[in-house]
Amino acid sequence: MGAHAIGRRIAYWRERRRFTQGDFGALMGKSRRWVQSLESGLRQADPRVSVLEDAARVLRIELSWLLLTDRTDTERVDAAVLGPDPRGASAARRDHEHGRSVLRGAARRRHLRRRVAHGWQSFQASAFGSLGRAVPDLLTDANRAAARHTGDDQLAAYRALSMALCLAEATAIKYGSGDLAHIAGHRAVLAATAAAERLGPDLLGAGPAGLSTLGMLYLKAAMAQATAADRNDIRAAPALLDQADEHADQLGDDGDALFSAFRAANVALYRLATHVQLAEGAEGVTVALSMTPAEVDGLPRERRAHRLADLAHAYTLAGERERAVNTLLDAEREAEQEVRARPRTRQLVQDLSLLGAGPAEARLRALGRRRGLPE
Known part of the structure; x- marks a missing residue:
């Protein structure tokens, strides 16, 4: 694929992520003019792999999505990576x-x-x-x-x-195992939806564990759809979330079967995560703030901290960077390792440092120092 085609791919994903050329340049450590040249294919005949790797990281996509020409190519690579079991049945x-x-x-x-x-x-x-x-x-x-x-x-x-x-x-x-997510992504959609359809009747009659399993299958499928590169795939995510909501209503909020934390509040968290994945910041903020304190408090600590981290992402996408920093500080207080150990959250701290956080700049720098990030 030539420089012009790669530039168009970068422009497409930058717009999908709701980044201006200035924002994307800041996250790449480059100028807006540099981004214009990259997207127009004028910078060089064959962009360096290191540049494309940085672009894929900032855009939260796999490098192959900038290089492969169609889904057939992607599936061919996927089959080559996974392959049959080399040991065989014997x-x-x-x-x-x-x-x-x-x-x-x-x-x-x-x-x-x-x-x-x-x-x-x-x-x-x-x-x-x-x-x-x-x-x-x-x-x-x-x-x-x-x-x-x-x-x-x-x-x-x-x-x-x-x-x-x-x-x-x-x-x-x-x-932050992006390679694992890429390998499993398309297969996860097919497996989760097929399992939900095939096992649905049995799971509906299997009590809280069955309902929780069925609901989580729909949530996993919705998240995989939102992560997909295909526009037709991402349109299916809301319907899958609605299906999960129905099962959450049947189950109620009385349990944590199979450590799933499946309940209406967890469905809301997946809606938030889906909006963030689709770069719909304002919509994600609305979902997160619609949750009542009782709903949030009823979730395990990991889920509560995850909500705050995704809300910080949503605020960033919506251009409310001071609120994003304050929300990250709340996430740190809730569960320090959500900010320290999770690469995606650490990356958000770095991105905010590059984009600027206005009145929250000093708090952001202090957060970065506590997380061991370079200033």
């Missing part, structure tokens, strides 16, 4: 037979379940630092248990593995 069977005697017994199963529960409790308390060390070992042990057990023991192991995988996904998002 290797999996050998592992199963070799390890059937390992991890047997009720005590070990209880220990695995406790580790999964502890991991989710740490996540909901915003203790992300410990998860970076614990999740890889937990995934390894849960996979081994699922492969080596049989019958009811294997079913219990698969439940633990399912919860461990969900925990790994949630933790990867906190740590």
Whole structure:
């Protein structure tokens, strides 16, 4: 793809993110004239990869979205990255037979379940630092248990593995694993919507756990749709959120089944996150501020801090940078690691420093120093 086509892609995504050429230039450390030249394809015949990587980071997209020409190319790359299991079914069977005697017994199963529960409790308390060390070992042990057990023991192991995988996904998002999100994005839409349609009748009759699972499938699908590059995909997000709202109304606010925190307030958080992803700052602010104090207080700490971080993003998109800084300070007080450990929130602090925060400049600099960011 030539410089002119890349420039048009950058202009398209800059407008999608509601950045002016001046704002985009500030976030890139460049002038408005530089941005004009880049978007018109006049800067150089073949833009440097380092420049495009910086542009993709600022625009919150994958580098491939600036380089690939169509969805077919994207799917081809996705298949090449994922590929079939190189070990094959015979290797999996050998592992199963070799390890059937390992991890047997009720005590070990209880220990695995406790580790999964502890991991989710740490996540909901915003203790992300410990998860970076614990999740890889937990995934390894849960996979081994699922492969080596049989019958009811294997079913219990698969439940633990399912919860461990969900925990790994949630933790990867906190740590800003863009590559993981890109690989899983399109597949997540298909998998979540297909699962919701196929399992819906059974889940509706399975009590709070079933309703929570079904509702979270719709929320995950909506977020994946909002992240998609295709305009037709993003239009489907509101309908998926509405479907999740219906199940939240059926469930009420009485529980945290499967550590999902699924309830009407969490659906509102996903609406906020969707607006932020689509660069709809004012709409996101409206959703966040419509939540009552009781609804917010009923959420786990991680969800409360996540709301504040996304609200800060929404304020920034809406041009209300002083309020964005004040909201980030609230998020820091609620859960320090939401601001310190989450790359996306740290990046917002840096972006605000480049854009300027008016009367909140001193508070922003102090926040950056506490987070170890360069001045």
